[in-house]
Amino acid sequence: MEIVAEGLEFPEGPVAMPDGSVILVEIKRQTLTRVRADGRKEIVAELPGGPNGAALGPDGKIYVCNNGGFEWIEVMGQTISGHAPADYRGGAVQRVDPETGAVETLYTECDGHPLKGPNDIVFDKAGGFWFSDLGKTYRRTRDHGGVYYALPDGSKIVEAAYPMLSPNGVGLSSDESVLYVADTMSGRLWAMDLDGPGRIRPSDLPIPGRVVATLPGLQFLDSLAVEEDGRICVATLLNGGITIFTPEGGHEHLPLPDLFPTNICFGGPDMRDAWVTLSGTGRLAKLRWPRPGLKLNFVDYP
Numbered sequence: 001m002e003i004v005a006e007g008l009e010f011p012e013g014p015v016a017m018p019d020g021s022v023i024l025v026e027i028k029r030q031t032l033t034r035v036r037a038d039g040r041k042e043i044v045a046e047l048p049g050g051p052n053g054a055a056l057g058p059d060g061k062i063y064v065c066n067n068g069g070f071e072w073i074e075v076m077g078q079t080i081s082g083h084a085p086a087d088y089r090g091g092a093v094q095r096v097d098p099e100t101g102a103v104e105t106l107y108t109e110c111d112g113h114p115l116k117g118p119n120d121i122v123f124d125k126a127g128g129f130w131f132s133d134l135g136k137t138y139r140r141t142r143d144h145g146g147v148y149y150a151l152p153d154g155s156k157i158v159e160a161a162y163p164m165l166s167p168n169g170v171g172l173s174s175d176e177s178v179l180y181v182a183d184t185m186s187g188r189l190w191a192m193d194l195d196g197p198g199r200i201r202p203s204d205l206p207i208p209g210r211v212v213a214t215l216p217g218l219q220f221l222d223s224l225a226v227e228e229d230g231r232i233c234v235a236t237l238l239n240g241g242i243t244i245f246t247p248e249g250g251h252e253h254l255p256l257p258d259l260f261p262t263n264i265c266f267g268g269p270d271m272r273d274a275w276v277t278l279s280g281t282g283r284l285a286k287l288r289w290p291r292p293g294l295k296l297n298f299v300d301y302p
Helices: none
Strands: 002-005 011-016 023-028 031-035 041-046 051-056 062-066 072-075 078-081 092-096 103-107 118-123 129-133 146-151 155-164 167-172 177-183 188-196 210-214 220-226 233-237 240-246 251-255 259-269 273-278 283-288
Touching: 011 051, 011 062, 011 259, 011 273, 023 051, 031 051, 041 062, 041 210, 051 129, 062 129, 092 118, 118 167, 118 220, 129 167, 167 233, 177 220, 177 273, 233 259, 233 273, 240 259
Parallel strands: 051 118, 167 220, 220 259
Antiparallel strands: 002 283, 011 023, 023 031, 031 041, 051 062, 062 092, 062 118, 072 078, 092 103, 118 129, 129 146, 146 155, 167 177, 177 188, 188 210, 220 233, 233 240, 240 251, 259 273, 273 283
């Protein structure tokens, strides 16, 4: 494992760019940041609140889920996110021009209901995007989370699954027939069968999909990436590392030197370069993965 960059303020949402750099968010610093291959850091844009998941869209812009911000806590020498801060004003989905740093806010609500904590995002082949809303916690109460689908021009947003406990990482199967959703607090990976863009196939039960697996003990799931062969790699909190699930429910764990790794993305010429945000210690790590990751839509891989 190579540590590419240090001194990041709770990095998340890494996007492997065609030029070899990684664009990610720093939630605590409230920025979108580019990390060059040699570790140099450049601020792309200031994003007040809590920039979280990020994805490259069909127009070459970076789409960012903004959770509205967190309080910050120190645990065992590492930094973690907490409840909504005093200046919390709601969540949003934003678009950033990586060349100019210009920021546009696309969505702050769905059908009159405000977004609470947009978290992770993935584009489908049709050019729309799925995103999760983790919800928001307060001292004595919490807001529900959900899963949404939206178009990148700001013209349409659909509430696809609501309510959910704490939906976090989202990713699509290679044929885009399944949306995977990692639920943080339950340690559960969901598989939601799709009928098309923005449409989750109805279930006989009042739940949004199928359970792939639920981790034992106290393990929290964060964001994820899908491998080319269908495995789902989910960053795992407390039991710090990456949990690799098969679509049938089998799983194994790769430990990493951080209690709070939050995300993984794939890139490189053979798609076996894996970048992991070690958020508790503010680092970006690079690993050689045993198998290639699935290529994302609209990323011009080398």
